[in-house]
Amino acid sequence: MVSTQLDAHEGSGQNSESEKPTHVETEHAAVTYQEKNAFQAHADESGEGQNTKMTKRRFMALVSQAFLWTGSQIPVYLFGGVPPYIYADIGGHDRWTWFVLANLLSLAAVCPFVGSLSDMFGRRYVALSGASFIVLGMIVCSTAHTMNVFIGGMVLAGVGAGINELTALAATSEMAPTAQRGKYVSILIFTIVPFCPSVLWAQLIAAHSTWRYIGLFCALWAFVGLVLTALFYFPPPRVNSEGLTRGEILKRIDFVGGFLSISGMILFMAGLQWGGYMYSWKSAHVLVPLILGAALVVLFVIWEGFFAPYPMFPRRINQAPRILTLTLIITFISGANFFSILMFWPTQAFNVYGHDPVQVGIRGIPVGFSIMAGACIVLWLLSVFRGANRSLMVISSILMTAGCGAMSVARPDNMSTLWGILVLAGLGIGGIVVPASIITTIICPDDLIATIAALTLSIRVIGGSIGYTIYYNVLVAKFTSAAIHYIGGAMVKYGNITSTEVIGEVIGLTSISLLDEIAEVPGIAGNEALYKIVIQAGQIAYAEAYKWVYYVSIAFGAVSVLASLFLGDIASYITFPKYQHDSQEFERWRGVRMSCEHSLAEIITENN
Template identity: 65%
Template sequence: MSASTTPPPASNGSTGDEQQEVKQMEKIAIHDQVPGHDNYYEKNGLRTYGDGEDHDHEPPMSSKRFMSLAAMAFLWTGSQLPMYLYGGVPPYIYGDIGGVDRWIWMTLANLIASAAVCPFVGSLSDLLGRRYVALMGAGFIILGMIVCSTAKVMNVFIGGMTLSGIGAGMAELTALAGTSELAPTAKRGKYNAGLILTILPWCPSVLWSQLIATHGGWRWCGLLGGLWMFLGFLVILFFYFPPPRINSTGLTRKQLIAQIDFVGGFLSVSGMILFLAGLQWGGYQYKWTSAHVLAPLLLGAALLVAFGLWESYGAKYPMFPARIKQAPQILTLTLVITFISGANFISLLMFWPTQSFNVYGHDPVQVGLRGLPVAFCVMVGAVINLSCLSIFKGRNKELLIISCVLMTAGVGALSCADHFSMYRLWGILVLAGLGTGGIIIPAAVITTIICPDDLIATVTALTLAVRVIGGAIGYCVYYNVFVNKFVPNAVKMIGGVMELELHITNVTYIETAIGYTSASLLTLLKTIPGIAGNDTAYEMVVLAGQEAFAASYRSIYYVSLAFGGVAILSACFLGDIGQYMDDHVAVVMH
C-alpha cells in the first residue's frame, strides 16, 4: 500500500523537466521576448518562434505562395517604371509641355517622395501588414502615371512624378520585404534574385520609351506603365493575402494606434522633404546663400535632428527600435555602401541616357541601344550577388568588395568618353552596371538577414531611404559640377565656332544657341539667323555642342571616384553574415 503511494522515480524526472522548462521560459523572457508582445519571441533577438507555426522548414510552393511572389514581382517592376520610362525621354516631354528650366524636378520629385515616405511606411507595414500598403503603393503609381501622361504643363507633370514616387517607395519596400520573409533566410538571396529577374522585359525601357515618344508621343509611356501596374494591382487584390502580423495579433485598435510613431513619421517625412528640396534648389535654380535654399535646408536639417532625438529618447514605440541593431557594424557599413551606390547609380540611371543623347546623337534606336548595357548589367550584377549570398551562405564582404571595385572603376572610367569614343565605352558600361547592381539590391537583402523577423520592412525601408538620399545628394553634387563645367565649355566651344568660323558675333544669337543646346532642342538651332538654311553651319554648332557636353560630363565621373573609394574602404571592414544564414522562414504561408 505504501509502495503504491510512493511517487515513481519518473516523477522526479518530470519535476526536473518542468524546472528546466521554467528556466528556458525565463531565458526567453529575459533575452528574446519582444517588448509589448507575449504571443511570440525571437530566438537570439532575430528569428520568430512561439506563434504555433513551423518556422524551421520551407513550406511547399502552393498556389497561394506562388501568387504572393507574383504579386511582389509586379510591385517590384511597377516601382521602377516611372523612372525607367520617363527618365529616357525628358527632351520630348519639356519640348511639348515646357518647363525646360525645371525639368530635373521630374526626377527629383520622384526620388524625394520615395525617400520621404519609406521609413514611416516601412514601420507601418511591419505593424499593420503588407496587403494594404501594397495596394496603396500600386494605386499611387497608377494615379501618378495618369497625371503625368495627361499633364499640359511641367508643374503638373512634376506632381504626377511625386505621386508615383510615393507609390514606388511603398511598392519597392513591400516587394523586397515580402519576398524576403517568405523565403528561408539562407535562400533570401535566391528568392530575391528571382524577383529582380522579372524586370528583364523592362531593361530596354530607354529603347521602348524612345521609340514610343518618336512614333506615338511620350504620353503613351504613361499608358504602358499604368496598365502594367493596374494588372499588378488586380493580382495583389485577388491573390495576395499574407497572414496577420504577429506583432499586432491580440492588440485592440487603441493599442495598435498607440504603437504608431506619428511624431516620428511627421518629423522624418517633413524633414527629409525640406532638406532634400533645399539641397536640390541650391546652385541650380537659386544661389546657395538665398533664403529659398537656406530656409528649407536648415529647417529640414533641424527636423531630422529632432527626429533622431525623438527616436532615441522620446518615442515609446520608435520607428527604428534599438533591437534593429543586432549586428551594428555590418548594418552601419552596409548603409554607408548603400548610400554611395545610390549616388553612383543615379549617375548611371540619369546622366548616362542624357550623355548618350547629347554627345552621341538623337537617333531613338541608337539612344536605346546605348542604354542596354547599364540596364541589363545592373540586373545581372544584382542577380549574381544575390545568388552568391545563398550559394556561399554569406561571403558578403568579398562580394561587396568586388562590386565596389567594379562600380568605382567602371563609373570612373566613363571619364574617358569623348564624342568619338563610343566604341570604348561598351565594356566600361558593363563593368559599371555589374558593380552597381551588385550593391543596390543585395545590400537591402543583407540588412533583412541581420534584423529581427518582425522588422524586415522597417530595415528594408531604411536601406531604400538611405539609397535614395544618397542618389539625391549625388545628383545634386553631380549636376552642380556638370553645370559649372558646361557653361564655360559651351561658351568656349559653341561660341567659338559661331564667332570665329561662322562669323556670328551677335551675343543674343550665341546665348540662344547655347540655351537650345543645353536643353537638347537642337532643331530650334535652325531658327537662329546665320544658321537657318545652312546645314553645314547647323552641323558645326551641333558638333561643338556635343564636344562641350563630353568635356562637361567627364567631371561627374571624376567626382564619383571619391564616393567609390569610401565604399571600397567600408566594404573592407564588413563582418560576415554566414552565422545568420539558417533555414528559418519568417512568415509561413500555407
C-alpha cells in the first residue's frame, strides 16, 4: 500500500494534488493537500517543513472535533447503563433492546455515504448536520413518553454518530502536521476517557434525579460541538473526484445497495429479536422477517458483486482476499463480544450484585479502561513488530474468548473474582478491534483507505447488533426456567405462596429489574424477610442465566481464534527491500512510511 504512495511521489515530485480518487473511493479519513493548506504549510513526505504553530483558531477547531467525536459515542454508553430506569418510566420493557440495535444499525447504514456527502456539501456542513442529528435525537429521547418514540430518537442519534465518528477523524487529520498526525488523533481518541466510567455517571444521574437528564447532557454536549464547529472550523472547499458536479455525485451513490443492506438487516434483526421471546421460532412473525431479511442481504451481496455500477465497496478493495475476509470475520466476532460486554455487564452488575448506583457504576469501570488499554497496547506492538499481525490476533482472540468465557463463573458472592476477568476480557476485545481495522487499511489500495475503514466499522457494528440479539435471547430463555426454579421455589418454601399468578408476577417484575414493585405484591407486602429472600433468589436465577450468555460467547470466540490462525502476514505490504541498500532512498522511504503509519493510527477511533 505504501509503495504505491511512494511511487506516486517519485513520479510527480511534490505534486500530490493531481491525484484525485473517484467519488466512491474518496477517503473519509484522509485529506488532500489542498485541504491541509488551510491549516498548515506544505511539507515533504516525512512531514518536515510543516507549519506546526498552534494558533487559537486551529486549537479551537480541534476542540470542536473532540466534542463531535465524544458526542457521537456517549448516548449509547450512558443510556446503555440505565435501561431499567427508562422502561420503568415510559414502559416498553419488551422492546427496550431496540434502542441499542436501532442506534447501531443507523450508524452502520450511514457510514458508506459520508464521503459522498462531504463531496457534495463540504465536510464542515456534514459535521454540522451530524451534530444536529444527535441534538435532535437526544431531544426526542429526553422528552419521550413511550419506548417507540425513544427508539426513534436513538435512530436519529445513530445517524449523527455515524457521520461525526468519521468526520471528526478526517477533520482532525487535515489540521494535523503530517509527522504529528498520530499524536493529534491519539489525543482525539483519549478525549473519551472521562466517559469510560459511563455506567457510573449514568447511574448517579438516573438515581438522584431522572434519566431524562442524560439525554439533556448528551444534547448539550453535541450542541457545544456544533457551535464550536460553526465558529472555528472553516476548511477549504473539498476538491471532489474528477471535478464532478453535485448531480453527478448523487447519481453515483449506490441507493439500491443502501436499501437492500439496511432493510435486510432490520428485518433479519427483527426476526432474531422476536424469535423465542415474543413469538415461537416457527411462527410467521419470526420466519417471515428472518427469511426476507436474509434474502435481501443475499441480494445486496449479488448486487454489489455483479450489477452495481458504482458499488459501496469497490471490487479493487479485495487485493488480499484471505487476509481481508478473515480479518472482517474477526472484526464481526469482536463486535459481537464488545457490544455484549458493554451492554450486558451493566445489567448483570445490577441484577446479580445489588442495586446501589455507585457500586453498579464502579463495577463497570474495568470494562471501558481495559478495552482502551488493550487497543493501545496491541496497536503499539503491531507497529513495533511489523507483520506480527497473526500472533497478535491469536493472542487477543484467546484473551477475549477466555475472558468472556470465564465470566460464566459469576455468582452473587464472588464479585472480587470478576475484576481480573473483566480486565482480561477487555484487553482481548480492545486488542482485536484496533489492529483489525488497521490491517484492513494496510492491505487495501491507498485511495480506498476510508472506504475500508467505513466497511470495517459497519461490520463491527452489525456484528455487535447480531451478537447482542442472540445473547439477549439466550438470557431470556435461560432466565425463565431458572426463575421458576429459584424464585418460585423460594416463594413456595418460605412464603407458602402457591398462586401461579402471583409467582408469575414476581418473576415478571424481576425479569425487568423493577424490584421495588415486588414489595407490593400480595403475600410479600409487609414481609421484609420474604422480600429479601425473593430478591436473593432472583440474583441467583440471573447468575444462572447470564452464564449461558458467556458459554455462547466461547463459540463466537473460537471462530475468531481459528480465523486468526489462518491470517496471512501483512509484512510484504509494509516493507520495501529495494530501498534497504540505498541509504538516501531508504531514509526517504522511511519518512513516507512513518507518515503513513501515523495516518493508519487514525482508524482506532472506530473502536471506542
